[in-house]
Amino acid sequence: MEKSHTNLAKIIHWGFIILYTYGILKQIDDLSQLEDIGLLIFEVIFASVFLLIVLIRYFYMSRFETFLGAHEPVPAMHKFLAKTIHSSMYLCLVLLPITGLIIAGLFAQEIKDGPLIDSVVGLHGFAADLSYLLIAIHVVAALYSRIKGEGVWSSMVPLWKEKEPTNHEIIKKISFIERGFFEKLEGIFSYKDK
Ligand code: HEM
Ligand code: HEM
Numbered sequence: 108m109e110k111s112h113t114n115l116a117k118i119i120h121w122g123f124i125i126l127y128t129y130g131i132l133k134q135i136d137d138l139s140q141l142e143d144i145g146l147l148i149f150e151v152i153f154a155s156v157f158l159l160i161v162l163i164r165y166f167y168m169s170r171f172e173t174f175l176g177a178h179e180p181v182p183a184m185h186k187f188l189a190k191t192i193h194s195s196m197y198l199c200l201v202l203l204p205i206t207g208l209i210i211a212g213l214f215a216q217e218i219k220d221g222p223l224i225d226s227v228v229g230l231h232g233f234a235a236d237l238s239y240l241l242i243a244i245h246v247v248a249a250l251y252s253r254i255k256g257e258g259v260w261s262s263m264v265p266l267w268k269e270k271e272p273t274n275h276e277i278i279k280k281i282s283f284i285e286r287g288f289f290e291k292l293e294g295i296f297s298y299k300d301k
Contacts, residue, residue, distance in 0.1 A: 110175050111262045119164050120263060130157060130203070131235065138228065141214045151211050154204035161200045176262025178272065182289035184296070189248070196241045202234035255282050 112120070130153070141147050173189050174181045206227050213224045253260035256272040273279065 109178070109258055109261065112171065112175060116168060116171065117263060117265070119167065123160065123164065126157060126160065127200070127238075134235075138210075138214070138219065138224070141211070147211055147214065150207060154207040154211070158201065158204040158208075161197065161204070165197055174257075174259050176258040176260070178258045181257075182286060182293060184289040184293045192241055192245055192248070196238065196245065199234045199238035199241065203231065203238070206231040206234060254278060 133153075135141065135146075135150070141150070173186050173193065209227050210224065210231060213219075213227065218224055249260055249264070253264075253267065253269065254273065255278060256269045258269055261268045273282075
């Protein structure tokens, strides 16, 4: 029997995309928009709820193995890479609301320009840009895994479920080279997953 993420994990994973997309689309274009007190309060409430949901998600998900649905044991170095991407996504998802809340705090203290608020706004924008890149890598990696038919995709995605590992000769060859590469890296760094 293949392992699958729980229904709650799937609801959190897919439901969160709606919240994230909304947060990105409703973004503020200019600091001066925060002169509108109603908007400032709304932003603070939204950022607090967003932060709380990210933290709940992190603590709930941390009990599950990475590549939970994989049919074959995954090289430790490959797991390490995936975990690093996941952790970096969480870092961005926490930085976005925290820097947003700091911006709101500074603005409320009448610190509306200068190097302090500029650097926090810079960090806020950086967290957003890095999150786009990491999510793009994550989605490409998930699609690649689906093409290989490893079982990881089906553990989280309800569509286009895998039936068995691919029989495609070229994909099998690439997969073989990839496994060798990760095992070699593991040898170099003597990395062992716990
Ligand atoms: C806003 C967009 C997304 C974010 C922030 C995100 C984030 C994450 C994170 C952090 C995990 C690790 C488990 C967890 O802690 O929840 C995960 C797992 C997963 N995601 Fe996403 N994801 C996004 C979109 C997608 C999309 C569009 C796909 C598929 C096309 C996808 C496929 C998967 C799969 C297959 C797993 C399971 C990996 C495993 O079991 O190790 N994700 N996602
Ligand atoms: C989870 C909550 C939030 C998300 C997802 C979010 C998202 C974004 C994004 C994507 C940008 C554009 C960054 C760029 O152009 O590189 C942005 C800019 C900005 N956000 Fe947020 N934001 C959030 C919360 C907040 C809060 C609470 C405040 C302050 C009340 C805030 C104030 C700003 C400001 C001032 C800018 C920059 C405007 C400028 O460039 O002058 N954000 N936000």
